[in-house]
Amino acid sequence: MPFPRGKKPLSNGHKLLSTIPGMENQEESLHVKRSPSSPQGAPKKRSAFIDITNANKIQSSNHAKKDKITRKAQKTSTVKNEANLKKLGSLTSEGQTGKKDQVKSHVEERKVPSEEPTHHQPRVPEEFDIDKEHSGDCFMTSEYAKEIFDYLKSREEKFVLVDYMHKQPDLNKDMRGILVDWMVEVQENFELNHETLYLAVKLTDHYLSCTVVMRESLQLIGSTSMLIASKFEERCPPCIDDFLYICDDAYKREELIAMEVNILQALKFDINIPVPYRFLRRYAKCVHASMETLTLARYVCELSLLELEMVPERASLLASACLLLALTMKDLGGWTPILEFHTGYTVLDLGPLVRRLHSMLSCPTDDKLKAVRTKYSHSWYVRLWLYVLIGQKSIGYL
DSSP: OOOOTTOOOOOHHHHHHHHSTTHHHHHHHHHHHOOTTOTTOOOOOOTTSOOOSTHHHHHHHHHHHHHHHHHHHHHHHHHHHHHHHHHHHHHHHHHHHHHHHHHHHHHHHHHHHHHSOOOOOOSSOGGGOSSGGGTTOTTTTGGGHHHHHHHHHHHGGGGOOOOOGGGOTTOOHHHHHHHHHHHHHHHHHTTOOHHHHHHHHHHHHHHHHHSOOOGGGHHHHHHHHHHHHHHHHOSSOOOHHHHHHHTTTOSOHHHHHHHHHHHHHHTTTOOOOOOHHHHHHHHHHHTTOOHHHHHHHHHHHHHGGGOGGGTTSOHHHHHHHHHHHHHHHTTSOOOOHHHHHHHOOOHHHHHHHHHHHHHHHHSOOOTTOOHHHHHTOSGGGHHHHHHHHHHHHHOTTO
C-alpha cells in the first residue's frame, strides 16, 4: 500500500528503540542539538543575545594573557633594544675616539718633520738676487724666475742649428736676408711683440733646415711662420686674411693653412724655442740697464737676425754678447760678477762673438736690407748712432 507523501514508514527497529526507556529523551536531545541551519552540527551562536556560557570569559582571559605576554615581550624587547643601543653608542664612541686618536697621531706624525729646523742654502745669493724686489707681485713669479731661465737655457741644446743653405739648391743667404728684412717690416706694421719676430725667424730657419723648398714659396713660409708665432706670443694675433693681404694675395687661404700644417709637423709641434730677446731683457735687468743701453743691445741683436752666420749661435750666448757690446760702447763697466752668475758666461766666452758683432756693425749697409736700420733711425734713437761710432774705438780690449 502506498505511503502518504512526506511520511516515512516506521520500521520495527524504530519501535524497539522507542520502547527502551530513556531513548526518547536521547532522540529529542539529538533533534535539539542538530538544526537544519547548522549543517556541521555545531551549535549556532546568536549575536542578538548574551552568551551565558563562560566561553567569553575564557576568551577574555586568553586575550589578557596574550596582552600580558606581548607587554612583557615589548618590555623585554625595549630593554634589549636600549641595551643594544647603549652598546652601539659605546662602540661608536670608542670607534670615533679611536679614529680621532688615529687622525691626531697622523697629524702629529706629519707635524714632526716640519717642527725640525731645516736650514737650506739659498739658491741665489742675496747680492745676486734680482727678483726680490718683485717678491710681492704674484704675476712676476719671482720665486721661479731663475728656474725658468735655467730651463730655457737647457732647451737650447735641443734647437741647435747649422748652416743649412747647402741643402737648398734653389736658395741662397741673400734670399734669406731679404725674407727676414720683410718679416721685420711685418712686425713693425702689425705692432707685434719683439718675441714674435724672433720666434718667427727661428721657425723659418728650423723648417728650411729640414725641408727642401723652392724660392716661390719662401714668402709663404715667412708669412706662415709669423702667423704661428703670433698665435704663440700675441694676445690678439692677426688673422689669416691679414697675412694674405701683406703678401699681395699671392697665395690662397688653403695654401697658407697647408703650410702651417707642414711647418708644425716638421717641427713636431715643439715651437717653444728659446729666443735671444727674452735673455736680453733678463740680463739687462741684472745691471739695471737704461732704455738707451737696452735699445742699443736690441739693435745689435736684431741686426744679427739678417746674418746666416749667426744662425748656429745659442740664444743666451747671443744675448749676452749683444749686451756686453752695448755696455762696452757706452763705457758702463763691462761684464760684472752678477752677469756671470745669471748668464753662466765669462768675458772669455763672449769675446769672439762680440768681435764678430762689432764687425757686423762696421760693415757698410746693404741697400736691400734697410728695415732694421729704418726702424731704429727715428728721432728717439738718434743717440744710438753716436754710440755706434764711438764704440768702434773702445772694443779693442775684447
